Amino acid sequence: MNLLFAVVLGLHLVLKLWLSGRQVRYVALRAQSVPEQFAGTIGLDDHRRAARYTIAKQRFAMLEAIVGTLLFLALTWGGGLQWLYDVLGSLRADGLGFDLALVAAVLALLGLLDLPFAWWRQFRLEEHFGFNRMTQAMFFADALKSVLLGAALGLPLLAAVLQLMRAGGPAWWLAAWLLWSGFSLLLSIAYPWLIAPLFNRFTPLGDEALRQRIGHLLERTGFRSNGVYTMDGSRRSTHGNAYFTGLGAAKRIVFYDTLIERLHPDEIEAVLAHELGHFRLHHIAKGIVSSLAIALVWLALLGWLQTQPWFAASLGVATRADLPSNGLVLVLFGLVMPLFSFVFAPLRSAVSRRHEFEADAFAARHASAGSLVRALLKLYQENAATLTPDPVHSVFYDSHPPASARINRLLASASAAATP
Numbered sequence: 001m002n003l004l005f006a007v008v009l010g011l012h013l014v015l016k017l018w019l020s021g022r023q024v025r026y027v028a029l030r031a032q033s034v035p036e037q038f039a040g041t042i043g044l045d046d047h048r049r050a051a052r053y054t055i056a057k058q059r060f061a062m063l064e065a066i067v068g069t070l071l072f073l074a075l076t077w078g079g080g081l082q083w084l085y086d087v088l089g090s091l092r093a094d095g096l097g098f099d100l101a102l103v104a105a106v107l108a109l110l111g112l113l114d115l116p117f118a119w120w121r122q123f124r125l126e127e128h129f130g131f132n133r134m135t136q137a138m139f140f141a142d143a144l145k146s147v148l149l150g151a152a153l154g155l156p157l158l159a160a161v162l163q164l165m166r167a168g169g170p171a172w173w174l175a176a177w178l179l180w181s182g183f184s185l186l187l188s189i190a191y192p193w194l195i196a197p198l199f200n201r202f203t204p205l206g207d208e209a210l211r212q213r214i215g216h217l218l219e220r221t222g223f224r225s226n227g228v229y230t231m232d233g234s235r236r237s238t239h240g241n242a243y244f245t246g247l248g249a250a251k252r253i254v255f256y257d258t259l260i261e262r263l264h265p266d267e268i269e270a271v272l273a274h275e276l277g278h279f280r281l282h283h284i285a286k287g288i289v290s291s292l293a294i295a296l297v298w299l300a301l302l303g304w305l306q307t308q309p310w311f312a313a314s315l316g317v318a319t320r321a322d323l324p325s326n327g328l329v330l331v332l333f334g335l336v337m338p339l340f341s342f343v344f345a346p347l348r349s350a351v352s353r354r355h356e357f358e359a360d361a362f363a364a365r366h367a368s369a370g371s372l373v374r375a376l377l378k379l380y381q382e383n384a385a386t387l388t389p390d391p392v393h394s395v396f397y398d399s400h401p402p403a404s405a406r407i408n409r410l411l412a413s414a415s416a417a418a419t420p
C-alpha cells in the first residue's frame, strides 16, 4: 500500500505538470495572431496579454503542484504528522480534545503555508496584469475574517464528526453524512445574507430602466427571487462576474459592479438570462444533489479506512494504542483524497460545460443570442481569458466551454431564429 500511495502521488504530480505544460505551449504558440473568428473584435495586444496572463497562471499552478507534493511528503513519510501526533500525545490531552487539536493544528499549518501563495497571486500575478485593487490591509483583514469564520463554523462541525467517529457503530459515517448535508444546506441558504456581506457590500440594483428590463425578463421566465443585487467586487479586483446564490426563497442574483459598468443593458439582460437558465434547468439543484452523493461515497470510504490499521502505517505514521487515531485518519484521508479524486475532474468539468451550453441556449431563447455573444467577448477581453485553450487541459479544468465553441453555438442559434 505504501507503494500504491507513492505511485499515485507521483502520477498526480506528473499529470498536473504535463497538463499545465501543454497549456503553456499551446497558448504560447498561438499568441502572435488572433484566431480568425475573433479577428474583428479582439485586438492583437489584448490577445497577447491574455496569453501572457494564462501562461503566468499556469507557471504558478505548476509551482503550487510541486510545493503541494513536497508538503505531502514532509507530512507523511517525512515524519511531520508522526511528530505532531507524538507531541500532542505527550501533552496527555483526552480523546476528543486530542483528535480536535491534531486536525486543527494541521489545518492551521496548511492555511499558514498557503498564505504566501495567496499573497503572491494577488500582489504579484494579479497586480502585474492590472487586476488587483486590494490593499495589503484588506488582504490580511480578509484572511483573518476567513480564519475566524472557518473556526466558528468549522470547529463545531469537526468536533461533532470526530465525536461520531469515536462513538463508532456500524454506520457512524451515515450520521456524519446527515449532519454534513444539513450543515451545507443551511450554509447555502445563509450564505447570501450572513456570510457574503462580511466581505462585500450588496446593494439592490439601482438603475430604474435596467430594473424594469430585468423585471420583464424575470416575468417571462417565471422566476421569483429575493432580488437582484450589485456587489462591490471592484474593491478587490477588476475581474467581472455574475452569479446566482442562495436556496429557496433566499435566492438572489448578484452582479459585480465591474460587470454593470462595462456591459450595455441588453448584454446584462442576456447574462442574467444565462444565470436564470442555470436555475430553471435545475443545474443548481443537480449540483447540490450530486455533491451530497459524492460526500456520501467519501464518508463511507472514510468509515472503512478508519478500521484499517494499515492506512496510517502505509502513509508513514505509527499509531499508538494509548492514543486516539481518528483525527489522524481524518487528516490523512483529507491529504490522500484529492490525489484520487483528480481522476474525476474530466467528468465534473464535462457536466459543467454541458450545463453552460444549456444555459446559453436558454439565454438565446429568452433574451438575445447576439447580446450574449457581445457580453462574452467583452468578458473574455476584460478578464484576459485565453481564446485558445489546449483541448486536453480544457478536458480536465474548464468548467466553461472554450470561447469559440460557445460563441459558434450562440451565433448558429441567432441565425436559426432569424430565418423564418
Ligand SMILES: [Zn+2]
Binding pocket: 274, 275, 278, 356, 359
Ligand atoms: Zn454559466
